[in-house]
Amino acid sequence: MLSDEQAFQQVMETYSDYLLRIAYLYVKDWQVAEDIVQDSFLSYYVKFEQFEERASLKTYLVRIVINKCKDYLKSWSYRKQQLTNTFFQTKTDPQKMLQQAERLDIAEAILNLPIPLREVIIHYYYEELSVLEVANLLRISDNTVKTRMRRARQLLKEKLSSDEWEVLANE
Template structure:
């Protein structure tokens, strides 16, 4: 194979990982259009730096790491801060939301998770939704496993506070 990946191989990688990376990016930044932009940028980076992927980890982990870094960069950017400021100024409440949907437990839990700070949100998502072990999360985020355990405990306690009105079976045993 020459310097660039074959087009067919690259298309297969995109087809296989796009949905996963979109969900991952959305869970970090809570904006579909920005998540789509980030995932496009991830694939562009992967295409340009294909030779650097030394298969020390799985391709999924490698792409997830690139996505996480790009999401964190986005959250630090002026574009994001300007958008949050604009949304808070022009749309101060969620009055337009359907009342029945708000009562749905799954949506309520998802909203609570999305309201967590990024460092707690990411460990909850990886541990419960992606079903990664503490060690796998530690390797993915490049932080000690005890830090992951601490963040999981703190995230659970924050979720308990947010969801204390309802009896959540998941949180009763924690």
């Protein structure tokens, strides 16, 4: 039988990469995503007795990470950083832009979607969850998931060139 510390270590090893990817998709910064995942594991460790197993542990941890990401995106430090980046943003080299692969353009377009639309696209296409699984994870109705996916696809279609859109539509 595993001790609590061993069980916690096993949970961290099992889910840390997955949770890091989820956090990055929300906050678009690897260092902040790492901090959020660490903070999420700390929250889980402190309150692991409260986990009632109504959902899987993975779903529970993802919910903690998503909530912490949303809290971060509402925080003053994030807004201050965004404002600073806007003022000191350097111009991109046209040659670099031409060398970017279509998938990077698609990823950028997805990351620029509003969070409610971005999260359904990410969970559906990249995490390969069903509409019902996405609805349960985000605590919204399946019709809301479908509506958000339709809106996200429309925005992506407007943002992407026809070649890029065909790559995304065929996935």
